[in-house]
Each structure stands twice: as structure tokens, then as C-alpha cells.
Amino acid sequence: MTATTLATAPRELILLANATDVLGGVTAWTHQMARLFAAHGHRVQVVGIHEAELKLTLPEPPAYPVTALYPSHPPTPWRPRSPLAYFDLRARRREAARVADKRRAVAHLSEIFRAAGPGALVIVTQVWPMEWVLEADTAGLRLIGMSHESYEYSKRCHRFRWIKNSYPQVDRWLTLTQEDADAWIAEGFDNVGALPNALGALPELPSPRTEKTVASIGRLDDQKGIDLLLESWSLMAAERPDWRLRIYGAGQDAAALKKQCTALGLDGSVEWMGRTDDVAGALAASSVFVQSSRGEGFPLALMEAMASAVPCAAFDCAPGVREIITDGEDGLLAPPGDTAALADRLLRLTGNPRLRDTLGDRARVNVQRYSEAEILRRWHELFELLDR
Structure with missing residues (x-):
């Protein structure tokens, strides 16, 4: 048009x-x-x-x-x-x-x-x-x-x-x-x-999903729940020693979150990437996307990840999240704030290449309805x- x-x-x-x-x-x-x-x-x-x-x-x-x-x-x-x-x-x-x-x-x-x-x-x-x-x-x-x-x-x-x-x-x-x-x-x-x-423009090429990297993209503040994500990562990091969590974003809670990361013994597997203006590049270098928010509306970052064919694990914290993701079909949802459940979803995605490919490919198709x-x-x- x-x-x-x-x-x-x-x-x-x-x-x-x-x-x-x-x-x-x-x-x-x-x-x-x-x-x-x-x-x-x-x-x-x-x-x-x-x-x-x-x-x-x-x-x-x-x-x-x-x-x-x-x-x-x-x-x-x-x-x-x-x-x-x-x-x-x-x-x-x-x-x-x-x-x-x-x-x-x-x-x-x-x-x-x-x-x-x-x-x-x-x-x-x-x-x-x-x-x-x-x-x-x-x-x-x-x-x-x-x-x-x-x-x-x-x-x-x-x-x-x-x-x-x-x-x-x-x-x-x-x-x-x-x-x-x-x-x-x-x-x-x-x-x-x-x-x-x-949804913005669909990336010409999907993520190859070859990197052992989980990405989080969002502000470093209470709403985005990065503290909950760190707790979830601490429950699974030992089982996935060759995987890395890359946290993209900036915000008022940055210092406190990095201190929490150190206290949980995660400095070897968590990378603080700072804010990025290249979301497409960050997603192309990722094989899994995670969203740990306490509250959301209709999250653009989630749609962008799906458009890049990156399978997502997210807290089911809002109607917008469960409208975008159909649990088990094009992504995985965990009960809001349940860090053990989110760790379980991340373990499933990081441990199963076939599941990553299936959910990621479906996500790229399904999200185009927006x-x-x-x-x-x-x-x-x-x-x-x-x-x-």
C-alpha cells in the first residue's frame, strides 16, 4: 500500500x-x-x-x-x-x-x-x-x-x-x-x-541458531525481571557449561544486577552487552531468546526474536505474551515469576536442537500475522x- x-x-x-x-x-x-x-x-x-x-x-x-x-x-x-x-x-x-x-x-x-x-x-x-x-x-x-x-x-x-x-x-x-x-x-x-x-520488517535471513547463546534484550529495571532471569540461569548454568547468557540493555538497576550475578557465581557464563542499536544482529548471533518480565503489554522484543526464527522462553506475565506465543507450538511459556519453571524451559531449548529448529521456524511464520x-x-x- x-x-x-x-x-x-x-x-x-x-x-x-x-x-x-x-x-x-x-x-x-x-x-x-x-x-x-x-x-x-x-x-x-x-x-x-x-x-x-x-x-x-x-x-x-x-x-x-x-x-x-x-x-x-x-x-x-x-x-x-x-x-x-x-x-x-x-x-x-x-x-x-x-x-x-x-x-x-x-x-x-x-x-x-x-x-x-x-x-x-x-x-x-x-x-x-x-x-x-x-x-x-x-x-x-x-x-x-x-x-x-x-x-x-x-x-x-x-x-x-x-x-x-x-x-x-x-x-x-x-x-x-x-x-x-x-x-x-x-x-x-x-x-x-x-x-x-x-511487527517491524521481517529479517531477510533467519538466525542460523548455531551459537550456544541465549539472549535477553530490555531495560535493566524491575519490570523486565533480569534479577529473576539470573536466578533461573543459576539453576541451569552448571548443566549447560558451554552456553552463554547475553544480556543486552541499560538502566538504573545495572550495578545491583551485576552484583547479584557475581554473588550467584555466574560471571563466567553471563555477558553484559550494554544497550544495542543492532537488535537484528544480536538475535542473529543467538539460538534462544528469553523474556523474564514481571509485566508487559505486547512486547516488541519478543516479536522481533520470533521474526528472526529464534525460539523463545518467557514468563506468561500478560495477555500480550500468550497472544504472541502459543505455548509448545512456537515458543515455551512459564508461570509468571517461577524461576525454576523458566530454567526448565531454557534447559529444554538449549538441550534440544530439533526443538529449537521446530519452534523457531514456526515462530517466524506465525508472528507475521502482526x-x-x-x-x-x-x-x-x-x-x-x-x-x-
Whole structure:
């Protein structure tokens, strides 16, 4: 499909995220969709609340406007904890400055919205930016709210309250799976739908699966569960002395995780690769992919591994994971947080070349149901629905 054969009229689209440049899957998804929409004739811009410190490297410079409302993460609101705190003049001045900065940011966002004109679509890719959207001038716009995490993961944190307060006010509220959509409908929402992430380009050649390497790719933070992965690896490393675990990623927990690795006696079999901008290369050099997350939405890294024909072992931590992987057919799932079970799945994959080949080849075929063309078609159906 090209811009000349677009199934829907060209539109003004604004994708709004926490940050436009932060290292992470939502940022990668935001720019993937922005490129896809722009390539098919839509007028696109990407807006972030703030610029990030730990930045994502994009595959190519954006061919669409990218704006950050703040140069760095804005401070949280000041809440006095006692009557005496009201006499803290420094705190009051900082709060006054924060309020003034937010007023300017909202005014800037309103200018962007007004310039887009009536009928423009604002796709709020994460929940936090709704704080600014709801204060901005959205007259004549259509609002689509999204969450890139599962219902259960949202319910365990403050974002559950944010969604309950903000997303009844959007025209359409999108989860990544129908299972999650049904859970939110049970919470009383009547504007919920489901739209999965899109797979990027399929690698021309699959991984040869010749290296005795297991790969993990993701941020080094609590959500990604690298501490759980290290525990699992410690249960199996002695049985696979010729295999290596390569951990790709950066994040705030890096030092603590490396300390844990040493304490578990794994320094000889675990390689800390740092962040990578060559995911395809990392997967091509791997024979197994592992995902140990505590929570996920619709993980791009998992889809990328499957597209490279790398068989996957993962915690069944979210509907998106079990929608992507069919256990025993194109990957192996373990109960969430069960490190012994994850070790078992890794032992099965590392010890059985025929199983690796079978699951990897099926994965490469099955994951193509999330092709960019198919997901774009579903987005266009949604745009047409919102016009009615």
C-alpha cells in the first residue's frame, strides 16, 4: 500500500508520549507508527512531555516534526505534609515555578492542537500525558488513549487510578489485547477496543541458531525481571557449561544486577552487552531468546526474536505474551515469576536442537500475522469508525 492507494483520507495525526526519545519499547513503537502513518500519506507529528536522559537511537532521522514540551522531566506537584510546611518559602517558590512551567507547556500543546485543525486525531500513547491533554484546548479533535501494559500490571500501580480518571473522556481507549479490553469493560468503560503492536520488517535471513547463546534484550529495571532471569540461569548454568547468557540493555538497576550475578557465581557464563542499536544482529548471533518480565503489554522484543526464527522462553506475565506465543507450538511459556519453571524451559531449548529448529521456524511464520500492513489496516478501520 502506498500514499496513492491509501484506503482512508489523509489525516492530521499527533502521537503524544511521555518522551519522544527515551530508551524503551513505547518510544520505538511511537516512531515506528509515525513512520508508517507518514509513509501512507498522513500528516504526522510526535510530541513528548519531556526530553530524556537515556535516549533511544532511531534507525533514521524523523521525517516529521518532533517536539518536547519540557527540556527534562518536570517536577512532581508539591504537597505539604503538615501545616508548618506551608511556611516553607523555598518549596512554595518551586511549586509556583512548576505551575508556571506547566501553564506554558499546556499553552504550547494547545497551539499544536489548534494548528492541526478540526478533525485531527491525537493518539495518547501512554497514560501520564493525559494530565496535560485534559488541560489543553482539544476543541474539534478526536482523542485516542492507549496503554502499553496489561490490565493486571496497571492495576498494581498508580496508573490504574489515572486510567480510571482520564480515559472515560477519550473517544476511544485502546488496549493491546482483547483480554485486557474485556477486563477494562468489566471496570465500567464503554469506549474500549484492542489493537496490537505491529511487527517491524521481517529479517531477510533467519538466525542460523548455531551459537550456544541465549539472549535477553530490555531495560535493566524491575519490570523486565533480569534479577529473576539470573536466578533461573543459576539453576541451569552448571548443566549447560558451554552456553552463554547475553544480556543486552541499560538502566538504573545495572550495578545491583551485576552484583547479584557475581554473588550467584555466574560471571563466567553471563555477558553484559550494554544497550544495542543492532537488535537484528544480536538475535542473529543467538539460538534462544528469553523474556523474564514481571509485566508487559505486547512486547516488541519478543516479536522481533520470533521474526528472526529464534525460539523463545518467557514468563506468561500478560495477555500480550500468550497472544504472541502459543505455548509448545512456537515458543515455551512459564508461570509468571517461577524461576525454576523458566530454567526448565531454557534447559529444554538449549538441550534440544530439533526443538529449537521446530519452534523457531514456526515462530517466524506465525508472528507475521502482526505485519505492519495488517495493523495499519486495523488503524484505518478505527479512523473510519471515529468519523461516523
